[in-house]
Amino acid sequence: MKTLCFILGIFVAASSVCAAASEKPNVLFISVDDLNDWIGCLGGHPQTKTPNFDRLAKSGTLFTNAHCAAPQCNPSRTAILTGIPPYRSGVYHNGQKMRDVLPDAEIMPKFFSRHGYWSAGSGKLLHYFIDAASWDDYFPAKEKENPFPPTFDPPNRPISLPVGGPWQYVETDWAALEASDEVCGGDWSVTKWIGGQLQRPHDKPFFLACGIYRPHEPWFVPKEYFKPFPLESIQPGPGYKEDDLDDLPPSGQKMGPNRYFEHIQKQGQWKHAIQAYLASIHYADAMLGRVLDALESGPYRDNTIVVLWSDHGWHLGEKQHWQKYTGWRICTRVPLMIRVPGGKSGAICDQPVSLTDLFHTVTDLCGLPAPQGISRNSLVPLLRNPDAAWPHAAVTQLGVPDEYAISTKAWRYIHYRNGDEELYDIVNDPHEWTNLAAMPAHAAKLAELRALAPENPVPVPQVPVASLPELKWHPSRDSAPPSKPDGGTFDVVFINQHTQPVELCWMSPTGEPKSYGMIKPKGQKRQSTRPGAVWQIRDGKQQPLGHFKIGDRTSKAIIPAP
Ligand SMILES: [Ca+2]
Ligand SMILES: [Ca+2]
Structure with missing residues (x-):
């Protein structure tokens, strides 16, 4: 009873309410x-x-x-x-x-x-x-x-x-x-x-x-x-x-x-x-x-x-x-x-x-x-x-340590990792149509908001491979479909569970495999790629074993044991 009395006391200070409360x-x-x-x-x-x-x-x-x-x-x-x-x-x-x-x-x-x-x-x-x-x-x-x-x-x-x-x-x-x-x-x-x-x-x-x-x-x-x-x-x-x-x-x-x-x-x-x-x-x-x-x-x-x-x-x-x-x-x-x-x-x-x-x-x-x-x-x-x-002020972090937005009662400030900035007067411009960051008249306000940046942000920890989503393996002795790359790059980790070394090949948009090197048995290779890319896996004699189609995010691609 004491706790709710405490809380309600903040608001109404009415002991009768407290007495009735759980x-x-x-x-x-x-x-x-x-x-x-x-x-x-x-x-x-x-x-x-x-x-x-x-x-x-x-x-x-x-x-x-x-x-x-x-x-x-x-x-x-x-x-x-x-x-x-x-x-x-x-x-x-x-x-x-x-x-x-x-x-x-x-x-x-x-x-x-x-x-x-x-x-x-x-x-x-x-x-x-x-x-x-x-x-x-x-x-x-x-x-x-x-x-x-x-x-x-x-x-x-x-x-x-x-x-x-x-x-x-x-x-x-x-x-x-x-x-x-x-x-x-x-x-x-x-x-x-x-x-x-x-x-x-x-x-x-x-x-x-x-x-x-x-x-x-x-x-x-x-x-x-x-x-x-x-x-x-x-x-x-x-x-x-x-x-x-x-x-x-x-x-x-x-x-x-x-x-x-x-x-x-x-x-x-x-x-x-x-x-x-x-x-x-x-x-x-x-x-x-x-x-x-x-x-x-x-x-x-x-x-x-x-x-x-x-x-x-x-x-x-x-x-x-x-x-x-x-x-x-x-x-x-x-x-x-x-x-x-x-x-x-x-x-x-x-x-x-x-x-x-x-x-x-x-x-x-x-x-x-x-x-x-x-x-x-x-x-x-x-x-x-x-x-x-x-x-x-309220800080909104934008995906990486050095990119953020800061909101105060009347202003908003956006800071990008390359140092680009935006400044908005939300009382007069609630939809942020007019960026004031470059205007000398607002230099003092800009400095004030810059000073509110998060101090010493921690770096982005690497995602453990075990936690990455897994791409579907398409086993095939035939050739793989061409890549249709579309979108920004990210990494995919190829993991070779085969007992033999395998060759990692990127399929060109016209359907030709282009070698990106070998992966040892039990080995891994982190490869930059794009959505829609196709990666073919070949054995040591350049015979296709299968392929992966890249999705929309960082993932792992496990080449299975035979
Ligand atoms: Ca959501
Ligand atoms: Ca504008």
């Missing part, structure tokens, strides 16, 4: 995947329909200047669940495995379990794994390390966007489905299970984490969620400006335009994609509504802290970009809302905050001892007073 507040920790600021209460798109996000925001504090620790799932979610920013942990990108880099880091559910809580989750919280040892329970079965319940996969999936090349993520597509929410499964099953936990008796306080997957791709949701967004009415995001790239430094000009947006426009799918993203957000909103309804009609309505966040934003054409990975505000700014029993409702905070601060904030709210070695910036003072002094 010992410790519960925590409902909700994540949404790839949701940018296109929700009603953040005003990111005039057509969006998100009554449940808006209702949660209205019942607590909405942070309008919250930023992810990194604009991609793995480093962002790792920072949230460990409380350690990428420049300290070394988890910078999606190609790393959290447990390779941070074998001993304690994540939030484990911390809560160790402090008398029952911790459970469902859906995607970490990057496509559960980390079973950190949870008391998980749906579906935690031992399988797959956070997803089955999702409806129509036998003849509609195709709206033809595949543009090997660079294209396999799930980049969209369409209205002839299916009910229940048949769609996935988020429906996650929110059903979470709702069940919110309604049943518990003998301990709970830390319950709900990972809603939409609006992550693919954007297939039941057709009723498309209805409020007739195709002919669809508008681009208000941040879209066709000639927005002119004032960017070379690194920004390279970061912005990508082949997704070009391909989507060529296929006449831009409006369709915006429609499908809005529909997927509307669907995620309905799933959130199921969780909020279960909480509000159940026994834990008045003693549960609710935290909702998205792991990063998303471009739909802004800066000629599609997807994520950039340092611009459409990609780093995220929905964040926190409701505390007895706390403020309808509060809006525009201080720059980072999702890395959530671990410390939630333990602070629950009166638990502060975890060691994590971000120290608790948001509790801002929950008490949204205008409280806040000397911190």
